[in-house]
Amino acid sequence: MRIRIPFLTAQVICTALLAAATLAQTQAPAPKPIGGTITALSGNTLTVKTDAGEIRPVEVPSTVAILRIAADAKNLIAAQKISFIDLAAGDRVLVTPDPKSTGPTALALRIIAIKQSDLAQKQEKDRQDWQLRGVGGLVKSVDATSGLIVLSSGSGATAKTITVHITKSTLLKRYAPASVRYDEAKSAPIDAIHLGDQLRARGAKNADGTELVAEDVISGSFRNISGTIASLDASAAALVVKDLATKKPVTVKIASETQMLRLEDRMAQMLAMRLKGGAAVAGGNGASSGPRSGGQGAGRNGGMGGGGFDPQMMLSRAPSIKLADLKKGDAVMLVATDGTAEVSAITLLAGVEPLLEAPAAQNLLSNWSMSGGAGAVESAAQ
Secondary structure (H helix, E strand, O other), X not given: OOOOOOHHHHHHHHHHHHHHHHHHXXXXXXXXXXXXXXXXXXXXXXXXXXXXXXXXXXXXXXXXXXXXXXOOOXXXXXXXXXXXXXXXXXXXXXXXXXXXXXXXXXXXEEEEEEOHHHHHHHHHHHHHXXXXXXXXXXXXXXXXXXXXXXXXXXXXXXXXXXXXXXXXOOEEEEOOOOOOOHHHOEEOOHHHOOOOOEEEEEEEEOOOOOEEEEEEEEEEOEEEEEEEEEEXXXXXXXXXXXXXXXXXXXXXXXXXXXEEEEOOHHHHHHHHHHHOOXXXXXXXXXXXXXXXXXXXXXXXXXXXXXXXXXXXXXHHOOOEOOHHHOOOOOEEEEEEEOOOOEEEXXXXXXXXXXXXHOHHHHHOOOOOOOOOOOOHHHHHXX
């Protein structure tokens, strides 16, 4: 017997199927936003290199809203509408893809952008603020109940203890595994901070810098390496260092944000003498009493002449170098991500041959430069 479905019932079935299809479409996961840096623009297409290193082409229809925000924006209230032609390589963008697009190239629904110049100004402002109002060092103790973190900062005669006070409003972050990017750091409780971690805090300091009420804290488990370069691979942006402590080779990846510096020979010798407690330098004679051209003296040498001696200030004034400036056999000291056979460098210091014999120099790089601002476009879009 053939069963006939009444028209009304068939209509109901069709309606139910359409509703189910609509519901399935509604519940389908939306494509993830594409965040990264513009590497190229052509026609109505821009190419984005994501933070994960993926290259993503994005088609930008003329109807797409493109919003420019400040590098420190927390929301889109003050966003300004700009045109596609206002974008340029180096700008940071967050692209919302059209979920209906099925082609190999993402189709943009909205673009939020930070101009490269704005980002550079923000990063420089952040660097200056971290240097002015920041402290850093190795974690000696953590009391999660009272919110107190004790740091060991500096080297040699300038070593001191710093107490960091954590409040309810303190922003706590921790570097992601194998990452040296500040904008990739994740929120983490104070319990995530461990003895021996490297930590940097920014906030209100007391007069002598031994107490700080923190506004921002960034921490991570890192590795200090001292040794000589066994080989270099410019194409892979990597070098192999024979670690003096373990006597084993370590592959060191050099990222675009890696800070690379070289000490001048005279400064390295003076610093080594200071860290080893050299009497001649401590007494103001010998190497430290050399010529002070232009009356700059201690200022040019990072506070080495006469009274104060600040190794960190001296390092901040060391000239920057590139991977191409290094060669096999050079002695280097570096702070890198935690690892055994392969690490990523945060700070690399060359010209350190005299320092390898000074035990106090091992923690010389316990403070590292902070980078920030790259994540502003993502946070503003929340």
